[in-house]
Amino acid sequence: GNDNLRSHLPRSIQNIIGSQSNNKQQKYQLNLDWMNETPNLKRFLSKVSTEELSKPDRAEVIRVSLFEALINLAKAEHEKGNEFPNLLKMSSVRRAISILKKLNADLNLLQMKMEAAYGLCKGCLQEKYGKKKKRLPQVICIGAKKCGTGAFQNFLAHHPHLFKPPGYDEVHFFDKEEDYAKGIEYYHSLMPETSAGEITYEKTPKYMVIPEVPGRIYAMNSTVKLIAIVCNPVNRAFSDFTHVVKSGYFKSETSKYMNLEETDEESRLKGFEGFSEAYITKSNEIKEEKGDAQWRKWIQNVHKEQVEASILTNGLYSVHLQNWLDAGFKREQMLILNGEELISNPAKIILRAQEFMGLEPIIKESHFVFDKDKGFYCFKNLKTGEPSCLGDGKGRTRAGGGPNFSPKLKEDLVSYFKPYNSELYKIIGEDFHWNEA
Ligand SMILES: Nc1ncnc2c1ncn2[C@@H]1O[C@H](COP(=O)(O)OS(=O)(=O)O)[C@@H](OP(=O)(O)O)[C@H]1O
Known part of the structure; x- marks a missing residue:
């Protein structure tokens, strides 16, 4: 029956199809090869209106046409050497399947024909692609710490085809020696179960600044x-200083600059001023004494040797990102986003991220609503209209400018x-205007 079909298709498609019964075998005689290319399928879909679906004659034509178009497209994609999951990522394919569902098309037959198009035996689609299993991440968010990685993750968590390791906000596999020593099988075991065509992803902001990590991920x-x-x-x-002070990390260092009992903004600003002046001086002295190359080494090893300095040095993005390029990663496989824009225009950033990951642009403008009390954009549930904002630990220093x-x-x-901002702009090919005092 139909449930059988559902279980054969990846979860992403199951969501679209929903549960459905009463399918009768249909006979399809029309052969519409005019639709064997995606643009044609797209063009056809753009002409289909909801109204038409309720007109029996028209509905029949649409059903047969879409059915044939999908199978022809599957054949064409298979011939091009494209794998089945890529077909499922096409928004026109998803739309076509959702319409077929509404029209009670025979999805079992569709499945069989798709299997044939991909040269697979009956039921092998599931074997090859549909099985839910743990997969290593195809996407990793590497930071930077305090640049909105939590908001980014929170917003994308609403995407139905993106999955992160359950129970972990941050995985810390590649940066923690004792975890990395457990091997890649351990990392794999933390992953969510997904179907082909879905994305497994994790974020750990510390990855960006630990020099061993790029090579490990590349491997x-x-x-x-x-x-x-x-x-x-x-x-x-x-923001980092505030985070460190409020969490009580390396108190022996921060307490040199402020009374840790008083952490209101004014006291933190004062403490931060003393801290910054001291560490700017320290950093500049090292550079002068040892030269640029040694200074860059110091920056990269600061987490081992002088962790509190990372409050400053985590922001030397070009020094850290160069490490990733040196490990072999190509610039094109890195998406570098502006965290300031994530604050002011989250939809734009989240849309760019979805495109980069090959995800349908499901999270969009209408999902974001500015919350005056929070001072930030929050995610709006489009069904209930309810906004949900990030917790109190996020949005402590940047609300209101x-x-x-x-x-x-x-x-x-x-x-x-x-x-280093200028170096970063060269890597990105864009000026973020942080050099104006
Ligand atoms: N929509 C929204 N809501 C709340 N907060 C937002 C949002 N977008 C970005 N931000 C900013 O995210 C900052 C925290 O960054 P991270 O999540 O990367 O921090 S962490 O490294 O994971 O600790 C956090 O920094 P603070 O303001 O210092 O708390 C926020 O300024």
């Missing part, structure tokens, strides 16, 4: 897609980051 899969979210390094540093630095601190920080 796992040299064609994995990487997403880096970068943001104004000056604001990022204060960001922190109020003293002009001197702002100037010192901007000039510290300036050369």
Whole structure:
């Protein structure tokens, strides 16, 4: 029956098809090869209206046409050497299947014909592609810390074809020696079960700044897609400082600059000012004494040698990203997003990410609503209209235009980051305008 068909198709398609009964075997005589190309299928779909579906004569033509078009398309794609999951990623195919569902088409027959088109035996579609299983990630978000990776993950969690390791906000496999030592099988075991055509993804912001990580990920899969979210390094540093102070990390260092009992914004700004001036000086001294190459090494090893300095050095994106390029990753397999834009225009950033991952653009403009109390965009449930915002730990320093630095601190920080922002702009091919004090 139809349930049989459903279980044979990947979950992404099952969602579209939904549960359905009363399919009768149909006879299809029309052969419409005019539709054996996607653009034609697209053009045809653009002409189909919901109204027409309820007119029996027209519905019959549409059903037969779509059915044939899908099978012809499957044959054409198979001949081109494209795998079945790619077919399922095409939005026109998804749309066609959803219409066929409405028209009570014989989906069992469709399945059999698709199997034939792909040269597979009966029922082998499931064997080859439809089986849910754990897969290593095809996409990894590598940071940067405090640039909105949580918001990014939260928004994309609503995408029906994207899955992250269950129970983990961050996996920390490649950066934690004791976990990495457990082997790639352990990493694989943490992954969600997915069907072919769905995306497995994880985010760990620390990956970006640990020098061993790029080579390890490259060894796992040299064609994995990487997403880096970068943001104004000056604001990022204060956000990081706030995070460290509020979480009570390396207190012996932060307590040199502020009383850790008083963590209101004014006290944090004061503490951050002392901290920044001290570490800008430290960093500049190392550079002067040891030269640029050694200084870059110091930056990369700061997590081992002087972790509190990372509050500043995590924002030297060009130094860290160069490491990924040196490991062999191609620029085209990295999507570098502006975290400031994720704050001001989340839909634009999330749409770019979906496109990069090869996902249907399901999360869109209408899902975002600005929440005045939160001071940020929140995700809107389109059925209930209810917005859901990120928790209290997110959005502590940037609501309402960001922190109020003293002009001197702002100037010192901007000039510290300036050369590396410029290096970053060269890598990205775009100026994010963070060099203006
Ligand atoms: N929509 C929305 N809602 C709330 N917060 C948002 C949003 N978009 C971006 N941000 C900013 O995300 C900052 C936290 O970044 P991360 O999630 O990468 O932090 S972490 O590295 O995972 O700790 C967080 O930094 P703080 O403001 O310092 O808390 C936010 O400014």
